[in-house]
Amino acid sequence: MLTIHGVTRSRASRLIWLCHELGLGFTQVPVIQAYRLPDPDAPDAPMNTRSPAFLALSPAGAIPVLEDDGLVLSESLAGTLYLARKYNAAGIGPHDEAENALMLQWSFYAATAIEPDALTILFLHARGQEQPGEDAAMVANAAERLVRPMTVLDRHLAAHGHLVGGRFTAADLNMAEVVRYAQGYGALMGQFPAVEAWLADCQARPAFQTMWRARLAEPE
Known part of the structure; x- marks a missing residue:
């Protein structure tokens, strides 16, 4: 177990x-x-x-x-x-070593290029409402830094639909859980329609919904 x-x-x-x-x-x-x-x-x-x-x-x-x-x-x-x-x-996992390498690549990209600034947005952009003063500046700066990696992600998704192999895999799951941190900041996400559509599809999956219900049931 x-x-x-x-x-x-x-x-x-x-x-x-x-x-x-x-x-x-x-x-x-x-x-x-x-x-x-x-x-x-x-x-x-x-x-x-x-x-x-x-x-x-x-x-x-x-x-x-x-x-x-x-x-x-x-x-x-x-x-x-x-x-x-x-x-x-x-097929959630890799079919071959090439797919394994690509899943590693996208997961590392999520962790290194997107997650730090996405977490800044999550912690400072409370409940989707813009914060005043220094927090607002930090959120804006984080969003500006995210434009480049999110552009890479958006173009890839626009062309391929998923990150690896044309299907939902662990790479999509890992990336979706990182991008979710910035999901409430419309000024950033609205620039990337392919990312928004892909994220909505990921979060509509029954397995995500089961996890999310359990998450919401926990104390904040």
């Missing part, structure tokens, strides 16, 4: 979404981020990223952590790519 350590309101959402795509059963241990707790070190604090039991599993103190048959992975993108390649239901 797979075990996913981490609440769904975290990067664990990537692993959970993929498990639903693959039809994999899993056990979820709802480890919460320490910063969300008033006193994560209190004796009665829930399991969190500073709990000794969790740090024994993940010395970096970050969620999610994936366990499968003795293998422990503490990077969510490594986890999704591993599961997609191992179980590979409905």
